[in-house]
Amino acid sequence: MNIEKLLKGDKRTLARAISIVEDGDTSILRKIYQHTGHAYYVGITGPPGAGKSTIVGKLTSKLLERNKTIGIIAIDPTSPFSGGALLGDRIRMPGLATKEGVFIRSMATRGSLGGLAQATKNVALLFDAAGMDYIFVETVGVGQVELDIAEVCDTTVVALVPESGDSIQAMKAGLLEIADIIVVNKSDRDGADRIVTELRFVSELRDKSQGWEYPVIKTTAREDKGIDKLISLIDSHEEYLNNTGSFEQARRQRIKLRMQELVEDKIKNHIKKEVIKPEVMEKLVEKIYTREKDPFQSAEEITSSLF
Ligand SMILES: Nc1nc2c(ncn2[C@@H]2O[C@H](COP(=O)(O)OP(=O)(O)O)[C@@H](O)[C@H]2O)c(=O)[nH]1
Ligand SMILES: [Mg+2]
Known part of the structure; x- marks a missing residue:
């Protein structure tokens, strides 16, 4: 990706950058952020x-x-x-x-x-x-x-x-x-x-x-x-x-929200992938279904390792 061309507004480069970013690759965004x-x-x-x-x-x-x-x-x-x-x-x-x-x-x-x-x-x-x-x-x-x-x-x-x-x-x-x-x-x-x-x-x-x-x-x-x-x-x-001064204030607020979203996304993904392992989840569901365990205590057990 030619960042210089992107910054100059080259349409083809921009189109390509958009597809890459839409596919979830944020590396370009990190490079261009200072120019936004x-x-x-x-x-x-x-x-x-x-x-x-x-x-x-x-x-x-x-x-x-x-x-x-x-x-x-x-x-x-x-x-x-x-x-x-x-x-x-x-x-x-x-x-x-x-x-x-x-x-x-x-x-x-x-x-x-x-x-x-x-x-x-x-x-x-x-x-x-x-x-x-x-x-x-x-x-x-x-x-x-x-x-x-x-x-x-x-x-x-x-x-x-x-x-x-x-x-x-x-x-x-x-x-x-x-x-x-x-x-x-x-x-x-x-x-x-x-x-x-x-x-x-x-x-x-x-x-x-x-x-x-x-x-x-x-x-x-x-x-x-x-x-x-x-x-x-x-x-x-x-x-x-x-x-x-509302302009700056609103933009700061926007950055704050964005940060929150990004961090939450990362945590959510991590939890989905790493914290709640499917095998463990299945076993737990069975135990909770048969009332051997309850969902509240089980959630505590899973998250205790996180906090
Ligand atoms: N009568 C009239 N029709 C309009 C006006 N502006 C847009 N339209 C028509 O309304 C329809 C919907 O317009 P569009 O811009 O696609 O609406 P959008 O769904 O809000 O994006 C189109 O057929 C336009 O030509 C207007 O000022 N007067
Ligand atoms: Mg429309």
Whole structure:
């Protein structure tokens, strides 16, 4: 692996690095880590079909015009980035992936959630090291948030649509809690103003001590409307984070969480492989089944060697 080429943003090297890292080899990450920390992470979440990919596509085109480089991670089975399950993907993302300065990686939602979250963070690190100015993480947020996107991103954009009940749904799904900016997309449709009013009302009810009240804006991503405004809001949020020291604080917090995850993973794997040997486990199950032993005492016995 040519680290120099990776750091220069060479697409083929980056693609190769991603596959290696996704296969669980973290040696590249150790080498590049010192070159990370420069990219700005923007999460975009919301229900399927809200227009997240369209928004990301439009944002990307605009940022490219400003000579920015963009890495996109799509964790969405219906995303045009992840192979295009839906129709019209080509139209939504015309030639973006082949452009200089853009790198798109889609992540399958299958597999364990922990695995996906780790993989996402690792790919983001590679993008970051490769010099991307922005990293967009697109994920579906529907009640069961697949990846705690706010934990990974500096700015979280929640995309909703005017359809009735969406603000209530969003609230239930916890989307409003993680939102830094709310976008009511497809505002070419009826009901956009109503949901904007509702969401602004909720925003005002929120705990003011947080300091940042999420702005609510209308977009019609397909027609490129409201995208400039969205970029300026992302900029404002970044500025807010910097001015209040929240940026550094959040990133330190992220490092702490990451450390915890990595250590826990290592310990869990060790326990699975080394501490609870399958032969021993089978015998124990039999003894516990026949009530010769109890599971609580048995767990103590196994772990006593660890502590
Ligand atoms: N009417 C309307 N349709 C849109 C708009 N933005 C995106 N769409 C369409 O909504 C559909 C889903 O968009 P997509 O970006 O794939 O949504 P995602 O699942 O949230 O990523 C596509 O057919 C888009 O063309 C919009 O502003 N207005
Ligand atoms: Mg999508």
